Amino acid sequence: MSLPHMYADLQGKLTDRGVWSSVQGRLAARSRVTNLGVVMMTFALVVSLMLNMRHTTRIVHVPVAQSSGVECPERFGNVRSVLPVLPGYGxxxxxxxxxxxxxxxxxxxxxxxxxxxxxxxxxxxxxxxxxxxxxxxxxxxxxxxxxxxxxxxxxxxxxxxxxxxxxxxxxxxxxxxxxxxxxxxxxxxxxxxxxxxxxxxxxxxxxxxxxxxxxxxxxxxxxxxxxxxxxxxxxxxxxxxxxxxxxxxxxxxxxxxxxxxxxxxxxxxxxxxxxxxxxxxxxxxxxxxxxxxxxxxxxxxxxxxxxxxxxxxxxxxxxxxxxxxxxxxxxxxxxxxxxxxxxxxxxxxxxxxxxxxxxxxxxxxxxxxxxxxxYPFWLPWDPRVNTGMGRGAQLIMEQNGGHIQQEEILPDGKKIVT
Incomplete structure (x- = not known):
């Protein structure tokens, strides 16, 4: 089929009832969705949800001194560095x-x-x-x-x-x-x-x-x-x-x-x-x-x-x-x-x-x-912080990266350990 060279030819092709009937027939025809099709559509849905959630989440970026390539010190370290040493420190x-x-x-x-x-x-x-x-x-x-x-x-x-x-x-x-x-x-x-x-x-x-x-x-x-x-x-x-x-x-x-x-x-x-x-x-x-x-x-x-x-x-x-x-x-x-x-x-x-x-x-x-x-979470003056802990608690703490585990209660009443 040759391509139309004039606008009138293109207009004729678009208004041709035969062409539209063919397209409508293909769209209305029955088809069977394969397992591969279901997997692909599910994957697309998950990716779309992740992208949308990513844009609604507040992300805080840690500033980096790009000119020297040196990262900022630990959290609040630069702020607290202006404090003089207490007279009786040590x-x-x-x-x-x-x-x-x-x-x-x-x-x-x-x-x-x-x-x-x-x-x-x-x-x-x-x-x-x-x-x-x-x-x-x-x-x-x-x-x-x-x-x-x-x-x-x-x-x-x-x-x-x-x-x-x-x-x-x-x-x-x-x-x-x-x-x-x-x-x-x-x-x-x-x-x-x-x-x-x-x-x-x-x-x-x-x-x-x-x-x-x-x-x-x-x-x-x-x-x-x-x-x-x-x-x-x-x-x-x-x-x-x-x-x-x-x-x-x-x-x-x-x-x-x-x-x-x-x-x-x-x-x-x-x-x-x-x-x-x-x-x-x-x-x-x-x-x-x-x-x-x-x-x-x-x-x-x-x-x-x-x-x-x-x-x-x-x-x-x-x-x-x-x-x-x-x-x-x-x-x-x-x-x-x-x-x-x-x-x-x-x-x-x-x-x-x-x-x-x-x-x-x-x-x-x-x-x-x-x-x-x-308040249900960990506090600095909790007894388990100020006093010695048992071997089991110490082992759990080591497995948790040096942090004491805390329970967080979700709105639906479920508990998760952080």
């Missing part, structure tokens, strides 16, 4: 986390009285007595940390006030520097390699508004009042928005600051919140409450100090029942309270700087799950 191991939970913001005005409520950003219910309690919390935390050379004092509290330019923790830390000379310092043996002076006096030590306890301690101090914060075992945690985050984020901050996790925790706060911390917050973190630390002391201690004029009607912990049903504070009223306190729109960095806790930091079980919603 000599003094920090194992004790002391937490002072923040409840308000001190404005930091040295010319005004510390106890003057106008120098604080307070809630209405915190007036007429709470400021003195805040000072007792700070001084108690300072005393505990100063008497334990293995401790790190962490003031915890975010930027919870709309009119505050500081976090609660930062204001407490500055107030501690202003108040007391009994600060937790590194021992001189740990500071032998440094050239800077270790003396430290409270800031604004000539201020007549200092408390009586702080004023009497100034006579024994040297004339050098230059602060050297690198010589102090104290820091701030600037993101916590409630009591649960005070505990959770302070542990993460300890990891960020020291590179390790604490063996024991001491919390200084309100007495009426002790039951909440012990029964709910520590349990939500699966903290080993009843197992002693390596030095034989308790791994969890709570020191409660309430307002002197607190009435019985105010001693009820209104948040206890809320946390009982919502252990991680990620639903309804507790979530709204966090949002209200976070007008500065801050997000903590601990999923990166304390990456072993990343799953816990983002954990949010179903609403009203209560104790059924406990």
């Amino acid at each position: 000599k003094i191991k920090l194992t004790h986390l002391v937490i002072v939970a923040g409840h308000a913001v001190w404005k930091g005005n040295p010319s005004a009285s510390i106890t003057d409520e106008n120098n604080w950003l307070l809630e209405e219910y915190q007036r007429n007595g709470s400021v003195n309690t805040f000072l007792q919390h700070i001084e108690t935390g300072l005393g505990i940390a100063a008497n334990d050379s293995a401790s790190l004092l962490v003031f915890s509290g975010g930027q919870t006030r709309e009119h505050a330019w500081l976090s609660e923790a930062e204001s407490y830390l500055r107030l501690a520097l202003h108040l007391s000379s009994n600060l937790p310092k590194w021992p001189q043996s740990a500071l032998a390699a440094t050239k800077s002076k270790s003396a430290f006096q409270p800031l604004f030590s000539d201020d007549a508004t200092l408390t009586a306890a702080a004023s009497t301690s100034l006579s024994a101090k040297s004339s050098d009042s230059t602060p050297n914060l690198s010589h102090l075992r104290m820091t701030s945690e600037n993101f916590a928005l409630d009591s649960f985050e005070n505990l959770l984020f302070s542990i993460a901050r300890f990891r960020e600051y020291t590179g390790t996790y604490p063996e024991k925790v001491t919390i200084v706060g309100y007495k009426f919140k002790e039951k909440r911390f012990r029964d709910l917050h520590a349990r939500a973190l699966r903290w080993p409450m009843h197992k002693p630390a390596t030095d034989g002391t308790s791994r969890f201690t709570y020191i409660g100090i309430d307002d002197a004029n607190r009435t019985k009607s105010l001693e009820r912990d209104n948040a206890y029942d809320l946390f009982l049903q919502d252990l991680y504070g990620c639903h309804h009223r507790l979530l709204e309270k966090r949002r209200k306190r976070n007008s500065a729109r801050r997000l903590p960095p601990y999923t990166s700087t304390a990456s072993e806790m990343a799953g816990l930091l983002d954990w949010c079980p179903a609403d009203n799950s209560a104790l059924q919603g406990l």
Whole structure:
């Protein structure tokens, strides 16, 4: 059959009823699909599904320095490389986390009285007595940390006030520097390699508004009042928005600051919140409450100090029942309270700087799950990590590439081991 050379010839061929009848007949004819045909169609379907799933999966590429051919260091290694070596590294191991939970913001005005409520950003219910309690919390935390050379004092509290330019923790830390000379310092043996002076006096030590306890301690101090914060075992945690985050984020901050996790925790706060911390917050973190630390002391201690004029009607912990049903504070009223306190729109960095806790930091079980919603996966302070393991567990760990196996519960209720 010769090919058409003119458009009219091509048009004629396409409109030829005989040609179309032949094509239609072939399409409508019966045929038997062979096994080879089924296999080929199945293969094509699988390849198509894989390609579509590949495009819907988020893929994170590790950057490589193409110019030199050297890969980037281990995860977060370059970020953490800017941290200086701790003064007592290799000599003094920090194992004790002391937490002072923040409840308000001190404005930091040295010319005004510390106890003057106008120098604080307070809630209405915190007036007429709470400021003195805040000072007792700070001084108690300072005393505990100063008497334990293995401790790190962490003031915890975010930027919870709309009119505050500081976090609660930062204001407490500055107030501690202003108040007391009994600060937790590194021992001189740990500071032998440094050239800077270790003396430290409270800031604004000539201020007549200092408390009586702080004023009497100034006579024994040297004339050098230059602060050297690198010589102090104290820091701030600037993101916590409630009591649960005070505990959770302070542990993460300890990891960020020291590179390790604490063996024991001491919390200084309100007495009426002790039951909440012990029964709910520590349990939500699966903290080993009843197992002693390596030095034989308790791994969890709570020191409660309430307002002197607190009435019985105010001693009820209104948040206890809320946390009982919502252990991680990620639903309804507790979530709204966090949002209200976070007008500065801050997000903590601990999923990166304390990456072993990343799953816990983002954990949010179903609403009203209560104790059924406990975080089920591995945590750095699990007993099987901090203590010796049996030979069988060690063998399983070796077979799993040096990792402890974890169970993951799928939406359909099935369990898989990772």
